[in-house]
Amino acid sequence: MLLALARRDFRARYRSARLGLAWAVAVPMLQGLVFALIFTRIVRVESPDDFPTYVYSGVVVYTAWSAGLSAGSTAVADAAAMTTRVYFPRVLLGPVPVLAAVPALAVSLALVAGFAAVRGVPASPRWLLLPVVGALVVVLTALAVAVTSAMHVYLRDVRYLVQAVLMVSIYATPVLYPLALADGLIPLVLANPPTGPIQVSRWVVFGHADHLGVSVIASCAWIVVLALLTVTIYARTDRILADRL
Amino acid sequence: MSGSPDPADLSAPSAAITLQGVTKRFRLGDHGASIAGGALRLLRRSSPADEVTALRDIDLEIPFGSTTGIIGRNGSGKTTLLRILAGVTAPTAGSVCVVGRTAPLIGVGVGFDPELTGRENVLVNGQVLGMRAHEVAERFQAIIDFAELGDFIEVPVKTYSSGMFLRLAFAVAIHADPDVLLVDEILAVGDLAFQQKCLDRMNALQARGATIVVVTHSLDVVNRLCSQAVLLDRGAIARTGTPEEVIGAYHDLLHAGDGRMQPGSSFKVTGDRPVVGGATVHLSLADESGDEVRVLASGRPFAVRFRAEFAEEIDDPVFGIALHQPGRGLLYVRHTTPGDYRGRHGPGRPLGVQVTLQNRLLRGEYAVQAAVLDPMAAATLGASGWHSFSVVSRERSVGIVDMDAVIEADGAPVTVSAFQRIGEDLS
Numbered sequence A: 001m002l003l004a005l006a007r008r009d010f011r012a013r014y015r016s017a018r019l020g021l022a023w024a025v026a027v028p029m030l031q032g033l034v035f036a037l038i039f040t041r042i043v044r045v046e047s048p049d050d051f052p053t054y055v056y057s058g059v060v061v062y063t064a065w066s067a068g069l070s071a072g073s074t075a076v077a078d079a080a081a082m083t084t085r086v087y088f089p090r091v092l093l094g095p096v097p098v099l100a101a102v103p104a105l106a107v108s109l110a111l112v113a114g115f116a117a118v119r120g121v122p123a124s125p126r127w128l129l130l131p132v133v134g135a136l137v138v139v140l141t142a143l144a145v146a147v148t149s150a151m152h153v154y155l156r157d158v159r160y161l162v163q164a165v166l167m168v169s170i171y172a173t174p175v176l177y178p179l180a181l182a183d184g185l186i187p188l189v190l191a192n193p194p195t196g197p198i199q200v201s202r203w204v205v206f207g208h209a210d211h212l213g214v215s216v217i218a219s220c221a222w223i224v225v226l227a228l229l230t231v232t233i234y235a236r237t238d239r240i241l242a243d244r245l
Numbered sequence B: 001m002s003g004s005p006d007p008a009d010l011s012a013p014s015a016a017i018t019l020q021g022v023t024k025r026f027r028l029g030d031h032g033a034s035i036a037g038g039a040l041r042l043l044r045r046s047s048p049a050d051e052v053t054a055l056r057d058i059d060l061e062i063p064f065g066s067t068t069g070i071i072g073r074n075g076s077g078k079t080t081l082l083r084i085l086a087g088v089t090a091p092t093a094g095s096v097c098v099v100g101r102t103a104p105l106i107g108v109g110v111g112f113d114p115e116l117t118g119r120e121n122v123l124v125n126g127q128v129l130g131m132r133a134h135e136v137a138e139r140f141q142a143i144i145d146f147a148e149l150g151d152f153i154e155v156p157v158k159t160y161s162s163g164m165f166l167r168l169a170f171a172v173a174i175h176a177d178p179d180v181l182l183v184d185e186i187l188a189v190g191d192l193a194f195q196q197k198c199l200d201r202m203n204a205l206q207a208r209g210a211t212i213v214v215v216t217h218s219l220d221v222v223n224r225l226c227s228q229a230v231l232l233d234r235g236a237i238a239r240t241g242t243p244e245e246v247i248g249a250y251h252d253l254l255h256a257g258d259g260r261m262q263p264g265s266s267f268k269v270t271g272d273r274p275v276v277g278g279a280t281v282h283l284s285l286a287d288e289s290g291d292e293v294r295v296l297a298s299g300r301p302f303a304v305r306f307r308a309e310f311a312e313e314i315d316d317p318v319f320g321i322a323l324h325q326p327g328r329g330l331l332y333v334r335h336t337t338p339g340d341y342r343g344r345h346g347p348g349r350p351l352g353v354q355v356t357l358q359n360r361l362l363r364g365e366y367a368v369q370a371a372v373l374d375p376m377a378a379a380t381l382g383a384s385g386w387h388s389f390s391v392v393s394r395e396r397s398v399g400i401v402d403m404d405a406v407i408e409a410d411g412a413p414v415t416v417s418a419f420q421r422i423g424e425d426l427s
Helices: A002-014 A019-042 A051-072 A095-098 A102-118 A125-154 A158-172 A179-191 A195-206 A212-237 B035-042 B079-085 B118-130 B133-147 B151-153 B162-174 B194-205 B219-225 B243-257 B420-427
Strands: B017-027 B051-062 B067-072 B094-096 B102-107 B180-184 B213-214 B226-235 B235-242 B281-288 B295-297 B302-310 B318-325 B329-335 B351-357 B365-375 B379-382 B385-391
Touching: A002 A019, A002 A095, A002 B118, A019 A051, A019 A102, A051 A095, A051 A102, A051 A125, A051 A158, A051 A195, A051 B243, A095 A102, A095 A125, A095 B329, A102 A125, A102 A195, A125 A158, A125 A195, A125 A212, A179 A195, A179 B243, A179 B281, A195 A212, A212 B162, B017 B079, B051 B079, B051 B235, B067 B079, B067 B162, B067 B219, B079 B102, B079 B180, B079 B213, B094 B213, B102 B162, B118 B133, B133 B162, B151 B318, B162 B194, B180 B194, B194 B213, B194 B219, B194 B351, B213 B219, B219 B243, B219 B302, B219 B365, B226 B420, B243 B295, B243 B385, B281 B329, B281 B385, B295 B379, B302 B318, B318 B351, B329 B365
Parallel strands: B067 B213, B067 B226, B102 B180, B180 B213, B281 B379, B295 B385
Antiparallel strands: B017 B051, B017 B094, B226 B235, B281 B302, B302 B351, B318 B329, B318 B365, B365 B379, B365 B385
């Protein structure tokens, strides 16, 4: 059922756009290029790695997180026509747009590897682990969105709050700068949920990443906390969410 | 749908649907709540005044294989009850136990996406309604046959006419092959042929032993389809029983404490004549055996009885009745002419009238009114309120008046006179 809904969402999303899926791949690529231009030509960031590849891998992961979160947070409220008429587990609704974006994420991750090869980053069998990076960010995003989509039903401020947090928090992730440069802010950056998958992607591409261990632990902690929150929230509200729509 | 049956009751459930003490309260006024509102609410605590009770203490058993009609005025809790049965929302208190797979027909086309084709929507919608993917695939042909869509099944549903959309949506829902089918006012839409098709399909489900619950304003549907009915009033069960009993109770409810519930302008009996007052009129309907009724059988004679009480002395009043159908207008008026009736009335000497009528009305909702005029039929002394009633029939005729068709083909009778047949039934 989750798959059927995600497939519907995926098809409907690109049905009347000629370039379809290409848009979902092109936008993060364009953003990565712009960031790479700014931070190599205008502001010169010292980086041990090929900086455009570094930024592009980060942007792809962060886009999966932010696009999923902003599309999914209103999902339960948007599906009012459905939820007030037929019962199915409401927890499925938030993650639907996240899953619908998986094909675009897969293509983007493949392009990260291609881009890295073109930029002369030495190829490695580690690159085969890129799907793991994808899985990590999808699980994290799906759980976060399950929580925010239920909260949004009760507090319609959540959608704006999510937008604001996403807008600010790209600067609190190591997308645009090497994590080591963050100095005293490093703990804050490490606590940001998307930092984990981003650092894992750097390790997969380059073979090293700052604070890799802590990032992975932080991600796992987020997954556990969000999963517990999801279970708690839906155990209480699954059957009464529709009353608020 | 799960529920929590009485833990002491370990035996198999005796009914398809069992409700015990079901109460549903909604909190008012914080749709689209904000953080500020949420904080305020925490400070104030929610007061009972912010809540509305949609259902109170409903006890109901719906037997396996029965078809139950739920009727009631707007806001009586019908749809909330159906949503609780569908599991869309949980009751605030009480327990719900529904045995088997339910398919809700609460607003059709749930989860349809206008950008996708009919085929794609059927696959998703079928699963939303509880079918497994392979079940949808197996029934796909039957679904598009029922919907009569042909090649349109491969076209985005945004290009469908509303009728096509509805047919497809209904077709999916009806093929979910449920143990319990929940229907909310579905049959109010679609053309006559499609309505008939839906009714036939529901009859087929009944024949297979499915349990059906129908929420409707169409008393005719309740009468034709249902084996039992429930009347809801302000969130509580006012009456359960046979469709006829419950429809009768519904009419009584519509008029309880309000003799002036009048469709259209009042005093249809007396046209534009001025109302001068001086008389009050009370009216009732009786069937052939003289029992007071609110449901009449088409083709059977019935009586309109009314009683006029006068504040002043009056000689030789003129009086009559009018029949009206809501939405269609005046159907029939009959009153006496000056001089037809000779009699003296006044305080303590009321006028009692019985008007016997042949019931040539077809099934539907009607209303009757009686009025009393002065001896010259120049002014209205008083009139009753509109008294609503239902006519039921097994005839296939559609419309208002039974024209008693006799159909012959190639010189041989195909159907006989309904009135003649009723005469034979009686003898």
